[in-house]
C-alpha cells in the first residue's frame with residue numbers, strides 16, 4: 214500500500230468497493246480502507262465514488278464518518294481512508310443476545326439526527342439511510358456512512374431520480390415515483406429505523422416494489438388528496454386500495470414500550486405527506502429527547518457481542 | 519497541493535496536498551512554465567476562447583444548465599497550468615470535453631461519454647466511425663485520470679450560482695439586475711477568478727460588477743444598494759474585491775462581442791454597441807475603482823521554483839509507489855508531529871516482531887519527515903484564497919449563510935480530538 218498505512222484483513226464488500234481494516238502507521242490509529250474497483254468502470258470514475266468523496270470531503274461532524282485521506286496506489290486503484298468503525302446498527306438490532314432499553318434507542322436516534330441535521334443544513338441529501346449504513350465507533354458513536362447515493366439539494370425545479378433508498382426505508386413520495394423530493398425522504402427513513410429499533414425487526418419489509426406500497430399503506434394508511442393535495446398526480450399513484458390511517462390505540466399496541474412523545478415523534482417523521490413531515494431541527498427539539506429517561510451515554514450503549 | 523517524497527525519504531510514495539485556489543502570482547508562475555513563450559501564450563488564449571465557445575454550444579445541445587460551465591472551465595484552465603502546452607496544445611478539444619465530462623459528473627448529471635462525444639462530433643461537423651469514436655472515448659477516459667490526479671481527487675465544490683441567487687435575494691437586488699448578474703456569471707467562469715477565489719467571494723464580485731454596469735447604463739434608474747458582503751460572511755478586503763472586479767472587467771475588453779453579458783443587455787433592451795460599452799461603460803467603471811495595483815504588500819516573493827507543486831506534472835511519479843492525496847494541511851502536520859514518538863515505539867516493536875508490511879518506512883534510516891513541499895512555509899500574501907479548504911479560516915460558503923444558526927441542543931458540535939495515538 215504505502216508508507217503511511219498498512220492494509221490487513223478484508224472486512225466488507227460493497228457494490229463498487231472492497232473494505233479492509235488497516236492502520237495509520239504514524240498514529241497507530243485503526244482505519245478502514247475502501248478500495249474502489251476502478252478497473253471495472255465503463256465510463257471513467259464511478260459516480261458513487263465521486264459522490265462519496267465529494268460529500269465526505271465537504272462534511273465534518275462527529276456523527277458522520279470521517280474521510281482521512283485518498284490514495285492512488287501503484288495499480289492506480291483508488292483507496293478511501295476512512296475512520297474504522299467496527300460495527301453498525303443492523304448488527305446490534307439483529308444480535309438477539311443484546312438487551313436494548315428505551316434510553317439506548319433515544320441515544321442512537323439523537324446521534325443519527327444530529328449527523329443528518331448536519332447533512333441537511335449543508336444542502337446534502339443522503340438518500341440511503343438504513344441500519345446497515347449507520348456505523349458505530351468503538352466509543353459507541355453513530356456515524357452516518359455510505360454517501361454513494363448522496364446528492365446536493367439542487368434547484369427546486371431540478372428533476373431527481375426516485376430510484377433511491379433501499380426499499381424498506383423508502384418514503385411514499387419515492388414509492389410513487391416523484392421526481393421532486395426533499396430532505397423529508399431521509400426523515401422517513403430515520404422514522405422507519407426508529408420503529409425498527411423498538412420492534413427489533415424491520416417495520417415495513419416489502420417483498421418487491423409493488424408489495425412495498427401495499428405494506429406501507431396497510432401499516433400507515435393510504436395517502437389521499439385530502440391529507441396530501443396533489444398526490445394523485447404522481448406517476449405511480451393508481452389503483453390503490455385505500456387503507457385507513459392507524460388509530461392512536463393501534464400504534465400503542467404496535468409499540469407497547471413507546472411513550473406518548475416517542476409515538477408523536479415517530480408519527481411526525483412518518484407523515485405520509487412529505488410537506489407535513491418534521492425536519493431534523495423539529496425532530497431534535499422534540500419533547501421526546503428531553504423527557505425521561507435521558508439518552509444513554511454512547512460509551513455505555515450495548516455493543517456487538 | 520504539494521508533491522514530495524514521503525516520510526521515509528525515498529521515493530516510495532508521493533504526497534499531494536489539494537490546493538483548489540492559487541494566488542495570482544502562483545498562477546502566473548505556473549503558466550510561465552506551461553506556456554513557455556509568448557507565441558504559445560497567444561495560441562493558448564486563442565484556443566481557450568475557441569474551445570470555451572464550443573463548449574457553451576455543446577452544453578446547449580445537450581440541454582445542460584450553464585452552471586456546468588463553472589467546473590468545466592475551471593478544470594480546463596487548471597489542466598494547462600500543470601501540463602505543457604507544447605505537448606497538449608493540440609488536444610484542446612479533448613481537454614475541453616474531458617473537463618465538461620468531469621463537471622457533469624460533479625454536478626450529478628449522468629450522461630454517457632459516448633453521447634457527449636458524438637454530439638461534439640456533430641457540432642464540429644466531423645464525420646467519425648463508431649470505432650473511431652470509441653477510440654476517442656478511451657483516450658478521454660485516460661485523460662480523465664490525469665485530471666483526477668491533478669485535482670487530488672478533491673471534489674469539494676460550491677456553486678457560485680447558488681450563492682449568487684441567495685445573496686441577490688438577501689440584498690433585494692432588483693430582478694433585471696439579477697438577470698444581468700446571472701448572465702455575467704457565465705462570463706466569469708471563463709476568467710481566472712474561479713482559480714483564485716472561493717465561490718462566495720466570486721458571487722459578490724459578479725453582483726458588484728453587474729450593479730456597476732447597470733448603474734453606468736441606467737443613469738436615471740440607478741440602483742443604490744449597499745452590498746455589505748460581511749453580512750453574508752464574505753470577509754474580503756475592499757481592495758481585493760476591487761481588484762477582482764477590475765480583473766473581471768478586463769475580460770470584456772476583448773471578449774465582449776461573444777459574451778453572455780452582451781446577450782443580456784440586448785434582452786434588457788439596453789445599449790449594446792461595443793464601442794459604447796467598452797469605451798464608456800467599462801473604462802468608466804475601471805477608473806472609478808481606484809484600483810490598487812501594488813503587488814501585495816511588502817512580502818518577499820516566494821521561490822516557487824523549489825516547490826514540486828509548481829512544476830509541470832509527471833504522471834509517472836506514482837508508478838513506483840503510491841500517491842497520497844491530502845485535504846487538510848493541519849491534519850498532515852499533526853500527523854508529522856507524531857512521527858518522532860512513533861519512531862521510538864516502532865523500533866521497540868521491531869525488536870520483538872518482524873516487519874508487518876513490506877512497504878513500511880525504514881525507520882532505522884529515519885530522517886526528519888519532509889513535510890509536503892510548500893506546506894509549512896506556505897504563507898501566501900493573502901490568507902484565504904489560495905489555501906486549501908480546511909486551513910481556510912473563513913467558513914465555507916454552505917456553512918456560513920445560515921444567519922449564525924446555532925441550535926442549542928447540540929452543545930458539543932466541535933470535533934472531538936483525535937484518539938490519542940497510543941489508544
Ligand SMILES: Nc1ncnc2c1ncn2[C@@H]1O[C@H](COP(=O)(O)OP(=O)(O)O)[C@@H](O)[C@H]1O
Pocket residue numbers: 224225226227228229230232245278295296297298299300345346348358359360361
Ligand atoms: N469505516 C468502516 N469501518 C469498518 N467497516 C466498514 C467501514 N466502511 C464500510 N465498512 C464495511 O463495508 C461494507 C460496505 O461499505 P459501504 O460503505 O456501505 O459500501 P456500499 O456502498 O457498497 O454499501 C459495510 O457494510 C461495512 O460492513
Ligand SMILES: [Mg+2]
Pocket residue numbers: 227345346359
Ligand atoms: Mg452500504
